[in-house]
Amino acid sequence: MSTLKRFFQDTIIYGFATVLPRLMNFILVPLHVSALTTGNYSINTTFYVWAAFFNVVLSFGMETAFFRFFATSKEKNKVFSTAFISLTASTIIFFLLVFIFREHIFDLLDLKPFYFNILLGVLALDALVVIPFAYLRASNRPVKFALVKIINIGIVVLLNFYFLWWVAKFPQTTPQFILDNYSDADKVGYIFLANLAASAVTFLILLPYFFRMKANFSVPVFKKMIGYSWPIMVAGLAFVINENLDKLLLKDMLSDEIMGAYSGCYKLAVFMTIFVQAFKLGAEPFFFNQAEKKNARQTYALILTYFVIAGSFILLFLVAFLDFFKELIIRNDDYWVTIAIVPVVLLANLFLGIYHNLSVWYKLTDKTRMGMYISVFGALITIGLNLLLIPVIGFMAAAWATLAAYGSMVMISYFLGRKYYPVPYNIKKIGFYLILSSGLSIISFLFFRENYIVASGFILLFLLIVYFMEQKQLRQLINSG
Numbered sequence: 001m002s003t004l005k006r007f008f009q010d011t012i013i014y015g016f017a018t019v020l021p022r023l024m025n026f027i028l029v030p031l032h033v034s035a036l037t038t039g040n041y042s043i044n045t046t047f048y049v050w051a052a053f054f055n056v057v058l059s060f061g062m063e064t065a066f067f068r069f070f071a072t073s074k075e076k077n078k079v080f081s082t083a084f085i086s087l088t089a090s091t092i093i094f095f096l097l098v099f100i101f102r103e104h105i106f107d108l109l110d111l112k113p114f115y116f117n118i119l120l121g122v123l124a125l126d127a128l129v130v131i132p133f134a135y136l137r138a139s140n141r142p143v144k145f146a147l148v149k150i151i152n153i154g155i156v157v158l159l160n161f162y163f164l165w166w167v168a169k170f171p172q173t174t175p176q177f178i179l180d181n182y183s184d185a186d187k188v189g190y191i192f193l194a195n196l197a198a199s200a201v202t203f204l205i206l207l208p209y210f211f212r213m214k215a216n217f218s219v220p221v222f223k224k225m226i227g228y229s230w231p232i233m234v235a236g237l238a239f240v241i242n243e244n245l246d247k248l249l250l251k252d253m254l255s256d257e258i259m260g261a262y263s264g265c266y267k268l269a270v271f272m273t274i275f276v277q278a279f280k281l282g283a284e285p286f287f288f289n290q291a292e293k294k295n296a297r298q299t300y301a302l303i304l305t306y307f308v309i310a311g312s313f314i315l316l317f318l319v320a321f322l323d324f325f326k327e328l329i330i331r332n333d334d335y336w337v338t339i340a341i342v343p344v345v346l347l348a349n350l351f352l353g354i355y356h357n358l359s360v361w362y363k364l365t366d367k368t369r370m371g372m373y374i375s376v377f378g379a380l381i382t383i384g385l386n387l388l389l390i391p392v393i394g395f396m397a398a399a400w401a402t403l404a405a406y407g408s409m410v411m412i413s414y415f416l417g418r419k420y421y422p423v424p425y426n427i428k429k430i431g432f433y434l435i436l437s438s439g440l441s442i443i444s445f446l447f448f449r450e451n452y453i454v455a456s457g458f459i460l461l462f463l464l465i466v467y468f469m470e471q472k473q474l475r476q477l478i479n480s481g
Contacts, residue, residue, distance in 0.1 A: 028160050029267045032191070033332040035164045038260030040188050042251055043115075045263040047192060049244040050109050051119060056240055058094060058127040061232030062087055064363065065225040066134045073221075081216040083225060084131040091127045095120065118192040125199035132209040148205055152198045159194035163187070231372035238375035242382045242405045246398030249386045254394065257334075262395050264335040268325055269345045272314050276353035279307060297423045302473075304357045308430045309466055311350040312437030316462055319343045319441040320455030341399035343445050347438060348399070351406035358413040361421035370420075374412050378405040429469070437462060 036044065066083045073079045098105060098120065106113055136145040164187055167174050174182075183189070247266075251259035293299075318325065319342070326339055362371040382405045389397030417423060440458045448454040 028157060029264070029329050030331050031160060031164055033264050033330055033335055035187050036260075038257040038264070038334055041260035041264055042256040043111075043188050044191055045247055045259065046110060046251070047115060047119060047188075049240075049247060050111070051122060052244060053237070053240045054119075054123050055126060056233060056236035058091055058123060059087065059130045059233070059236075060090065060226075061229030061236060061368075062225065063130055063134045064232050064368075065229035066131060067138055068228055068363070068366075069221070069225060070135075070138045077214060078216050078218045078221055079225075080131065080135060080212075081214065082218050082221045083134075084210070085215065085217045086222055086226075087127060087130055091124055095124060114189065115192055118189075118196050121196050122192075122199050125196075125203045129203055129206045132206040135209060135212075148202060151205065152202045155198040155201055156194050159197060160191060163190035163194070228366060228368055231368040234372045235368075235375035238372075238379035241379040242375075242402060245379075245382055246386055246401060249390060250395055250398055253390050258338070258395055261335045261338045262341065262398065264330055264332075265326075265338045265341055266345060268318070268322070268329060268339075268342045269349055271318060272311065272346050272349040272353075275311060275314055276349055276356065279353055280356050297421075300357070300360055300423050301425045304354070305426055305429060307353060307357055308350075308433050309470070311353055312433045313459075313462060313466075315343075315346050315350055316437045316441050316444075317459055318346055320444045320458055321452065322445065323450045324452070338395050340396060343441055344396075344399035344403050347441075348403040348406050350434075351403065351410050355406060355409050355413055358410065358417055361413070361417035361423070365421050367420060370416060371413075374409050374416075377412065378409040381405040381408055433466075436465065 032041065032044065062083050066079065070076055070079045102113075102116075106116055109116060109119075111119065133145065133148075136142075136148075163182075167178065167182055168184065171179060247259055247263055250262055322339070322342055326336065330336065330339075359371055362368055382401050385401035385404055386398055389401065393400075414425075440462060444455055444458055
Protein backbone atom coordinates (compact mmCIF):
# COMPACT_ATOMS: atom_id res chain seq x y z
CA MET A 1 0.00 0.00 0.00
CA SER A 2 1.41 3.42 -0.93
CA THR A 3 2.14 6.03 1.70
CA LEU A 4 -0.70 8.26 0.55
CA LYS A 5 -3.15 5.39 0.42
CA ARG A 6 -2.29 4.45 4.01
CA PHE A 7 -2.75 8.06 5.06
CA PHE A 8 -6.15 8.30 3.37
CA GLN A 9 -7.23 4.94 4.81
CA ASP A 10 -6.36 5.95 8.37
CA THR A 11 -7.92 9.36 7.85
CA ILE A 12 -11.14 7.73 6.62
CA ILE A 13 -11.27 5.54 9.73
CA TYR A 14 -10.44 8.46 12.01
CA GLY A 15 -12.91 10.46 9.99
CA PHE A 16 -15.54 7.81 10.67
CA ALA A 17 -14.65 8.02 14.36
CA THR A 18 -15.19 11.76 14.13
CA VAL A 19 -17.95 11.94 11.54
CA LEU A 20 -20.33 9.43 13.08
CA PRO A 21 -20.14 10.89 16.61
CA ARG A 22 -20.45 14.40 15.21
CA LEU A 23 -23.37 13.38 13.03
CA MET A 24 -25.02 11.69 16.00
CA ASN A 25 -24.34 14.83 17.98
CA PHE A 26 -25.71 16.81 15.06
CA ILE A 27 -28.95 14.90 15.44
CA LEU A 28 -29.19 16.47 18.88
CA VAL A 29 -29.26 20.02 17.50
CA PRO A 30 -32.96 19.90 16.47
CA LEU A 31 -33.75 18.31 19.83
CA HIS A 32 -31.84 20.96 21.76
CA VAL A 33 -33.13 23.99 19.88
CA SER A 34 -36.67 22.65 20.24
CA ALA A 35 -36.33 21.85 23.95
CA LEU A 36 -34.28 24.90 24.95
CA THR A 37 -34.91 28.58 24.54
CA THR A 38 -32.10 30.64 23.07
CA GLY A 39 -31.36 31.79 26.63
CA ASN A 40 -31.01 28.22 27.92
CA TYR A 41 -28.98 27.28 24.85
CA SER A 42 -26.63 30.02 25.99
CA ILE A 43 -26.11 28.11 29.27
CA ASN A 44 -25.38 24.94 27.29
CA THR A 45 -22.82 26.81 25.20
CA THR A 46 -21.17 28.36 28.26
CA PHE A 47 -20.69 24.91 29.81
CA TYR A 48 -18.93 23.53 26.75
CA VAL A 49 -16.84 26.65 26.22
CA TRP A 50 -15.35 26.21 29.68
CA ALA A 51 -15.01 22.47 29.11
CA ALA A 52 -12.91 23.18 26.00
CA PHE A 53 -10.75 25.67 27.90
CA PHE A 54 -10.00 23.37 30.83
CA ASN A 55 -9.45 20.34 28.60
CA VAL A 56 -6.56 22.20 26.99
CA VAL A 57 -5.15 23.19 30.38
CA LEU A 58 -5.37 19.68 31.80
CA SER A 59 -3.79 17.96 28.77
CA PHE A 60 -1.13 20.74 28.49
CA GLY A 61 -0.08 19.67 24.99
CA MET A 62 1.06 16.24 26.21
CA GLU A 63 -0.88 14.40 23.49
CA THR A 64 1.19 15.93 20.68
CA ALA A 65 4.38 15.53 22.72
CA PHE A 66 3.51 11.87 23.14
CA PHE A 67 3.31 11.41 19.36
CA ARG A 68 6.57 13.28 18.89
CA PHE A 69 8.61 11.13 21.28
CA PHE A 70 6.73 7.82 21.08
CA ALA A 71 7.36 7.58 17.32
CA THR A 72 11.15 7.88 17.68
CA SER A 73 11.88 6.47 21.14
CA LYS A 74 13.27 2.97 21.65
CA GLU A 75 11.84 3.00 25.18
CA LYS A 76 8.18 3.43 24.35
CA ASN A 77 7.07 2.21 27.77
CA LYS A 78 8.97 5.06 29.39
CA VAL A 79 7.31 7.65 27.13
CA PHE A 80 3.83 6.22 27.72
CA SER A 81 4.30 5.91 31.48
CA THR A 82 5.84 9.36 31.88
CA ALA A 83 3.07 11.04 29.89
CA PHE A 84 0.31 9.19 31.72
CA ILE A 85 1.70 9.73 35.24
CA SER A 86 2.31 13.44 34.61
CA LEU A 87 -1.26 13.95 33.34
CA THR A 88 -2.72 12.04 36.29
CA ALA A 89 -0.71 14.03 38.82
CA SER A 90 -1.55 17.38 37.24
CA THR A 91 -5.24 16.47 37.18
CA ILE A 92 -5.21 15.68 40.91
CA ILE A 93 -3.43 18.96 41.70
CA PHE A 94 -5.88 20.90 39.54
CA PHE A 95 -8.88 19.51 41.36
CA LEU A 96 -7.38 20.20 44.78
CA LEU A 97 -6.91 23.84 43.78
CA VAL A 98 -10.43 24.04 42.35
CA PHE A 99 -11.88 22.59 45.55
CA ILE A 100 -10.10 25.20 47.66
CA PHE A 101 -11.22 28.15 45.52
CA ARG A 102 -14.55 26.73 44.29
CA GLU A 103 -16.71 29.60 45.62
CA HIS A 104 -14.81 32.16 43.54
CA ILE A 105 -14.78 29.92 40.47
CA PHE A 106 -18.59 29.56 40.49
CA ASP A 107 -18.94 33.29 39.91
CA LEU A 108 -16.13 33.46 37.36
CA LEU A 109 -17.55 30.71 35.15
CA ASP A 110 -21.17 31.90 35.47
CA LEU A 111 -22.38 28.34 36.12
CA LYS A 112 -24.59 26.97 38.84
CA PRO A 113 -22.73 24.83 41.43
CA PHE A 114 -24.56 21.72 40.20
CA TYR A 115 -23.46 22.33 36.60
CA PHE A 116 -19.94 23.14 37.77
CA ASN A 117 -19.64 19.86 39.69
CA ILE A 118 -20.70 17.93 36.58
CA LEU A 119 -18.12 19.86 34.58
CA LEU A 120 -15.40 18.84 37.05
CA GLY A 121 -16.34 15.17 36.71
CA VAL A 122 -16.28 15.33 32.90
CA LEU A 123 -12.93 17.12 32.90
CA ALA A 124 -11.31 14.60 35.25
CA LEU A 125 -12.47 11.55 33.31
CA ASP A 126 -11.56 13.06 29.93
CA ALA A 127 -8.08 14.08 31.10
CA LEU A 128 -7.29 10.57 32.30
CA VAL A 129 -8.00 8.99 28.90
CA VAL A 130 -5.95 11.43 26.80
CA ILE A 131 -2.84 9.22 26.70
CA PRO A 132 -4.69 5.91 26.22
CA PHE A 133 -6.46 7.45 23.22
CA ALA A 134 -3.14 8.81 21.94
CA TYR A 135 -1.59 5.36 22.35
CA LEU A 136 -4.30 3.83 20.12
CA ARG A 137 -3.55 6.39 17.43
CA ALA A 138 0.25 6.12 17.71
CA SER A 139 0.14 2.32 17.56
CA ASN A 140 -2.05 2.37 14.42
CA ARG A 141 -5.26 1.08 16.00
CA PRO A 142 -7.81 3.43 14.44
CA VAL A 143 -10.63 0.87 14.57
CA LYS A 144 -10.44 0.51 18.36
CA PHE A 145 -10.15 4.28 18.64
CA ALA A 146 -13.25 4.70 16.50
CA LEU A 147 -15.25 2.10 18.41
CA VAL A 148 -14.65 3.74 21.79
CA LYS A 149 -15.51 7.18 20.42
CA ILE A 150 -18.74 5.84 18.92
CA ILE A 151 -19.77 4.19 22.19
CA ASN A 152 -19.15 7.49 23.97
CA ILE A 153 -21.33 9.57 21.70
CA GLY A 154 -23.95 6.82 21.49
CA ILE A 155 -24.49 7.12 25.24
CA VAL A 156 -24.69 10.89 24.97
CA VAL A 157 -27.31 10.75 22.22
CA LEU A 158 -29.45 8.07 23.85
CA LEU A 159 -29.54 9.82 27.24
CA ASN A 160 -30.31 13.16 25.62
CA PHE A 161 -33.28 11.73 23.78
CA TYR A 162 -34.40 9.87 26.86
CA PHE A 163 -34.44 12.87 29.20
CA LEU A 164 -35.39 15.63 26.77
CA TRP A 165 -37.99 13.75 24.75
CA TRP A 166 -38.97 10.29 26.01
CA VAL A 167 -39.61 11.15 29.67
CA ALA A 168 -41.84 14.09 28.75
CA LYS A 169 -43.70 12.21 26.00
CA PHE A 170 -44.05 8.80 27.67
CA PRO A 171 -44.02 9.38 31.45
CA GLN A 172 -45.97 6.17 32.00
CA THR A 173 -42.90 4.16 30.90
CA THR A 174 -40.50 6.10 33.13
CA PRO A 175 -39.41 4.72 36.52
CA GLN A 176 -41.00 6.57 39.42
CA PHE A 177 -37.70 7.63 41.01
CA ILE A 178 -36.80 9.48 37.78
CA LEU A 179 -40.19 11.19 37.63
CA ASP A 180 -39.87 12.24 41.29
CA ASN A 181 -36.59 14.02 40.53
CA TYR A 182 -37.34 15.19 36.99
CA SER A 183 -37.36 18.94 36.34
CA ASP A 184 -38.95 20.17 33.14
CA ALA A 185 -37.57 23.65 33.85
CA ASP A 186 -33.94 22.47 34.05
CA LYS A 187 -33.59 20.38 30.90
CA VAL A 188 -30.12 21.70 30.16
CA GLY A 189 -28.81 19.86 33.23
CA TYR A 190 -29.71 16.50 31.65
CA ILE A 191 -27.48 17.32 28.68
CA PHE A 192 -24.55 17.70 31.05
CA LEU A 193 -25.40 14.51 32.98
CA ALA A 194 -25.46 12.57 29.70
CA ASN A 195 -21.95 13.80 28.97
CA LEU A 196 -20.77 12.75 32.44
CA ALA A 197 -22.19 9.24 32.01
CA ALA A 198 -20.51 8.85 28.60
CA SER A 199 -17.15 9.99 29.97
CA ALA A 200 -17.42 7.51 32.83
CA VAL A 201 -18.10 4.58 30.47
CA THR A 202 -15.20 5.63 28.21
CA PHE A 203 -12.90 5.71 31.22
CA LEU A 204 -13.93 2.17 32.21
CA ILE A 205 -13.41 0.85 28.66
CA LEU A 206 -9.88 2.28 28.49
CA LEU A 207 -8.98 1.35 32.06
CA PRO A 208 -6.98 -1.78 30.98
CA TYR A 209 -4.58 0.48 29.06
CA PHE A 210 -3.64 2.16 32.34
CA PHE A 211 -1.93 -1.08 33.37
CA ARG A 212 -0.58 -2.15 29.99
CA MET A 213 2.86 -0.71 30.57
CA LYS A 214 4.90 -0.72 33.75
CA ALA A 215 5.03 2.48 35.82
CA ASN A 216 8.31 4.09 34.89
CA PHE A 217 8.35 7.86 35.28
CA SER A 218 11.46 9.39 33.72
CA VAL A 219 12.45 12.91 34.73
CA PRO A 220 14.69 13.44 31.64
CA VAL A 221 11.87 12.28 29.33
CA PHE A 222 9.38 14.47 31.16
CA LYS A 223 11.63 17.53 30.79
CA LYS A 224 11.86 16.93 27.04
CA MET A 225 8.13 16.37 26.71
CA ILE A 226 7.08 19.36 28.80
CA GLY A 227 9.54 21.58 26.95
CA TYR A 228 7.88 20.49 23.72
CA SER A 229 4.31 20.52 24.98
CA TRP A 230 3.78 23.71 26.97
CA PRO A 231 3.87 25.99 23.90
CA ILE A 232 1.29 23.67 22.33
CA MET A 233 -0.88 24.16 25.41
CA VAL A 234 -0.65 27.94 25.06
CA ALA A 235 -1.46 27.58 21.36
CA GLY A 236 -4.42 25.39 22.34
CA LEU A 237 -5.70 28.05 24.72
CA ALA A 238 -5.38 30.59 21.93
CA PHE A 239 -7.38 28.23 19.71
CA VAL A 240 -10.13 28.01 22.35
CA ILE A 241 -10.20 31.81 22.44
CA ASN A 242 -10.51 31.93 18.65
CA GLU A 243 -13.31 29.37 18.68
CA ASN A 244 -15.26 30.39 21.77
CA LEU A 245 -14.49 33.85 23.11
CA ASP A 246 -16.87 35.38 20.58
CA LYS A 247 -19.76 33.50 22.16
CA LEU A 248 -18.96 34.73 25.67
CA LEU A 249 -18.51 38.29 24.40
CA LEU A 250 -21.82 38.18 22.53
CA LYS A 251 -23.47 37.08 25.76
CA ASP A 252 -21.95 39.95 27.72
CA MET A 253 -22.12 42.67 25.05
CA LEU A 254 -25.45 41.82 23.38
CA SER A 255 -27.68 39.25 25.09
CA ASP A 256 -28.05 35.61 26.12
CA GLU A 257 -30.59 35.17 23.33
CA ILE A 258 -28.23 36.40 20.59
CA MET A 259 -25.44 34.25 21.98
CA GLY A 260 -27.74 31.21 21.97
CA ALA A 261 -28.92 31.88 18.41
CA TYR A 262 -25.34 32.44 17.22
CA SER A 263 -24.19 29.17 18.83
CA GLY A 264 -27.12 27.30 17.30
CA CYS A 265 -26.44 28.51 13.76
CA TYR A 266 -22.72 27.90 14.29
CA LYS A 267 -23.63 24.20 14.44
CA LEU A 268 -24.42 24.32 10.72
CA ALA A 269 -20.67 24.54 10.12
CA VAL A 270 -20.29 21.11 11.75
CA PHE A 271 -19.54 19.28 8.48
CA MET A 272 -16.50 21.45 7.85
CA THR A 273 -15.48 21.01 11.48
CA ILE A 274 -15.79 17.24 11.13
CA PHE A 275 -13.67 17.26 7.99
CA VAL A 276 -10.94 19.36 9.64
CA GLN A 277 -10.94 17.25 12.80
CA ALA A 278 -10.77 13.98 10.86
CA PHE A 279 -7.83 15.31 8.88
CA LYS A 280 -6.03 16.40 12.05
CA LEU A 281 -6.54 13.03 13.74
CA GLY A 282 -5.09 11.17 10.77
CA ALA A 283 -2.41 13.69 9.86
CA GLU A 284 -0.67 14.33 13.18
CA PRO A 285 0.78 10.84 13.76
CA PHE A 286 1.24 10.41 9.99
CA PHE A 287 3.41 13.53 9.68
CA PHE A 288 5.73 12.37 12.44
CA ASN A 289 6.00 8.83 11.05
CA GLN A 290 6.81 10.09 7.54
CA ALA A 291 9.29 12.79 8.55
CA GLU A 292 12.44 10.76 7.79
CA LYS A 293 11.30 9.46 4.42
CA LYS A 294 12.83 10.77 1.21
CA ASN A 295 9.71 12.28 -0.36
CA ALA A 296 8.05 13.43 2.86
CA ARG A 297 7.82 17.10 1.86
CA GLN A 298 6.31 16.32 -1.53
CA THR A 299 3.76 14.11 0.24
CA TYR A 300 2.85 16.92 2.64
CA ALA A 301 2.39 19.30 -0.28
CA LEU A 302 0.12 16.89 -2.15
CA ILE A 303 -1.99 16.26 0.94
CA LEU A 304 -2.63 19.99 1.37
CA THR A 305 -3.80 20.28 -2.24
CA TYR A 306 -6.30 17.45 -1.79
CA PHE A 307 -7.38 18.87 1.55
CA VAL A 308 -8.17 22.24 -0.03
CA ILE A 309 -10.08 20.61 -2.89
CA ALA A 310 -12.24 18.62 -0.48
CA GLY A 311 -12.71 21.55 1.89
CA SER A 312 -13.63 23.89 -0.95
CA PHE A 313 -16.27 21.44 -2.15
CA ILE A 314 -17.74 21.20 1.36
CA LEU A 315 -17.84 25.01 1.61
CA LEU A 316 -19.67 25.39 -1.70
CA PHE A 317 -22.09 22.52 -1.07
CA LEU A 318 -23.13 23.73 2.39
CA VAL A 319 -23.56 27.36 1.32
CA ALA A 320 -25.51 26.37 -1.79
CA PHE A 321 -27.98 24.32 0.27
CA LEU A 322 -27.83 26.42 3.44
CA ASP A 323 -31.53 27.16 3.67
CA PHE A 324 -32.38 23.48 3.26
CA PHE A 325 -30.06 22.55 6.14
CA LYS A 326 -31.34 25.49 8.18
CA GLU A 327 -34.93 24.27 8.05
CA LEU A 328 -33.87 20.65 8.54
CA ILE A 329 -31.62 21.21 11.56
CA ILE A 330 -32.48 24.55 13.19
CA ARG A 331 -36.23 24.06 13.40
CA ASN A 332 -36.81 26.88 15.88
CA ASP A 333 -36.92 30.06 13.79
CA ASP A 334 -35.89 32.15 16.82
CA TYR A 335 -32.35 31.02 15.96
CA TRP A 336 -32.45 32.07 12.29
CA VAL A 337 -31.65 35.69 13.03
CA THR A 338 -27.94 34.78 12.93
CA ILE A 339 -27.96 32.53 9.85
CA ALA A 340 -25.72 34.92 7.87
CA ILE A 341 -22.70 33.87 9.94
CA VAL A 342 -22.60 30.38 8.43
CA PRO A 343 -20.74 31.05 5.13
CA VAL A 344 -18.12 33.13 6.95
CA VAL A 345 -17.66 30.51 9.67
CA LEU A 346 -17.35 27.72 7.10
CA LEU A 347 -14.55 29.55 5.29
CA ALA A 348 -12.88 30.32 8.63
CA ASN A 349 -12.84 26.64 9.56
CA LEU A 350 -11.42 25.73 6.16
CA PHE A 351 -8.55 28.12 6.86
CA LEU A 352 -8.11 26.48 10.23
CA GLY A 353 -7.68 23.12 8.50
CA ILE A 354 -5.08 24.63 6.17
CA TYR A 355 -3.26 25.96 9.22
CA HIS A 356 -3.22 22.47 10.81
CA ASN A 357 -1.59 21.18 7.63
CA LEU A 358 0.98 23.96 7.52
CA SER A 359 1.84 23.41 11.19
CA VAL A 360 3.97 20.42 10.21
CA TRP A 361 7.02 22.70 9.97
CA TYR A 362 7.15 23.77 13.61
CA LYS A 363 6.16 20.36 14.97
CA LEU A 364 8.86 18.50 13.02
CA THR A 365 11.56 21.07 13.78
CA ASP A 366 10.62 21.22 17.50
CA LYS A 367 9.83 24.94 17.17
CA THR A 368 6.52 24.65 18.97
CA ARG A 369 7.06 28.07 20.52
CA MET A 370 6.67 29.53 17.05
CA GLY A 371 3.32 27.80 16.74
CA MET A 372 2.38 29.25 20.10
CA TYR A 373 3.25 32.78 18.97
CA ILE A 374 1.17 32.38 15.80
CA SER A 375 -1.84 31.14 17.76
CA VAL A 376 -1.53 33.91 20.34
CA PHE A 377 -1.40 36.45 17.51
CA GLY A 378 -4.60 34.96 16.11
CA ALA A 379 -6.23 35.13 19.54
CA LEU A 380 -5.29 38.82 19.85
CA ILE A 381 -6.95 39.49 16.49
CA THR A 382 -10.07 37.67 17.72
CA ILE A 383 -10.20 39.67 20.95
CA GLY A 384 -9.46 43.01 19.33
CA LEU A 385 -11.90 42.70 16.43
CA ASN A 386 -14.70 41.40 18.63
CA LEU A 387 -14.34 44.19 21.15
CA LEU A 388 -14.06 46.76 18.38
CA LEU A 389 -16.75 45.57 15.99
CA ILE A 390 -19.50 43.90 18.05
CA PRO A 391 -20.84 47.31 19.18
CA VAL A 392 -20.80 48.42 15.53
CA ILE A 393 -22.05 45.49 13.43
CA GLY A 394 -23.34 43.09 16.09
CA PHE A 395 -23.00 39.31 15.91
CA MET A 396 -21.48 39.34 12.40
CA ALA A 397 -18.35 40.80 13.98
CA ALA A 398 -17.73 37.48 15.73
CA ALA A 399 -17.80 35.53 12.46
CA TRP A 400 -15.56 37.98 10.60
CA ALA A 401 -13.11 38.07 13.52
CA THR A 402 -12.80 34.28 13.40
CA LEU A 403 -12.09 34.39 9.66
CA ALA A 404 -9.52 37.17 10.07
CA ALA A 405 -7.76 35.28 12.87
CA TYR A 406 -7.43 31.98 11.00
CA GLY A 407 -6.60 33.67 7.72
CA SER A 408 -3.75 35.61 9.31
CA MET A 409 -2.46 32.48 11.03
CA VAL A 410 -2.33 30.68 7.67
CA MET A 411 -0.33 33.47 6.06
CA ILE A 412 2.18 33.77 8.91
CA SER A 413 2.66 30.00 9.21
CA TYR A 414 3.19 29.64 5.46
CA PHE A 415 5.92 32.28 5.26
CA LEU A 416 7.70 31.05 8.39
CA GLY A 417 7.48 27.48 7.13
CA ARG A 418 9.27 28.50 3.93
CA LYS A 419 12.19 29.59 6.09
CA TYR A 420 12.43 26.75 8.62
CA TYR A 421 11.03 23.71 6.76
CA PRO A 422 10.30 24.42 3.09
CA VAL A 423 7.52 22.33 1.59
CA PRO A 424 6.74 22.69 -2.15
CA TYR A 425 3.06 23.59 -1.78
CA ASN A 426 1.30 24.38 -5.05
CA ILE A 427 0.13 27.84 -3.95
CA LYS A 428 -1.30 28.82 -7.34
CA LYS A 429 -3.51 25.75 -7.52
CA ILE A 430 -4.55 25.99 -3.87
CA GLY A 431 -5.36 29.67 -4.25
CA PHE A 432 -7.37 28.99 -7.41
CA TYR A 433 -9.58 26.40 -5.71
CA LEU A 434 -10.16 28.66 -2.71
CA ILE A 435 -11.10 31.63 -4.89
CA LEU A 436 -13.32 29.50 -7.15
CA SER A 437 -15.23 27.95 -4.25
CA SER A 438 -15.53 31.20 -2.32
CA GLY A 439 -16.66 33.12 -5.39
CA LEU A 440 -19.34 30.59 -6.30
CA SER A 441 -20.47 30.47 -2.66
CA ILE A 442 -20.82 34.26 -2.47
CA ILE A 443 -22.85 34.39 -5.69
CA SER A 444 -25.07 31.54 -4.52
CA PHE A 445 -25.70 33.06 -1.08
CA LEU A 446 -26.31 36.64 -2.22
CA PHE A 447 -28.19 36.13 -5.47
CA PHE A 448 -29.56 32.57 -5.67
CA ARG A 449 -30.77 31.71 -2.16
CA GLU A 450 -32.97 28.60 -2.23
CA ASN A 451 -32.51 28.25 -6.00
CA TYR A 452 -31.24 24.69 -5.86
CA ILE A 453 -31.05 24.25 -9.62
CA VAL A 454 -28.46 27.02 -9.88
CA ALA A 455 -26.79 25.72 -6.72
CA SER A 456 -26.45 22.26 -8.26
CA GLY A 457 -25.03 23.83 -11.40
CA PHE A 458 -22.35 25.62 -9.37
CA ILE A 459 -21.40 22.39 -7.63
CA LEU A 460 -21.24 20.47 -10.92
CA LEU A 461 -19.07 23.23 -12.44
CA PHE A 462 -16.66 23.02 -9.51
CA LEU A 463 -16.38 19.22 -9.76
CA LEU A 464 -15.79 19.33 -13.51
CA ILE A 465 -12.99 21.84 -13.10
CA VAL A 466 -11.40 19.68 -10.40
CA TYR A 467 -11.67 16.60 -12.61
CA PHE A 468 -9.96 18.22 -15.59
CA MET A 469 -7.18 19.68 -13.43
CA GLU A 470 -6.54 16.62 -11.25
CA GLN A 471 -7.36 13.58 -13.40
CA LYS A 472 -3.72 12.67 -14.10
CA GLN A 473 -2.69 12.85 -10.44
CA LEU A 474 -5.76 10.95 -9.30
CA ARG A 475 -5.05 8.12 -11.74
CA GLN A 476 -1.49 7.86 -10.42
CA LEU A 477 -2.77 7.71 -6.87
CA ILE A 478 -5.38 5.04 -7.64
CA ASN A 479 -2.91 2.90 -9.59
CA SER A 480 -0.09 3.19 -7.03
CA GLY A 481 0.85 0.03 -5.21
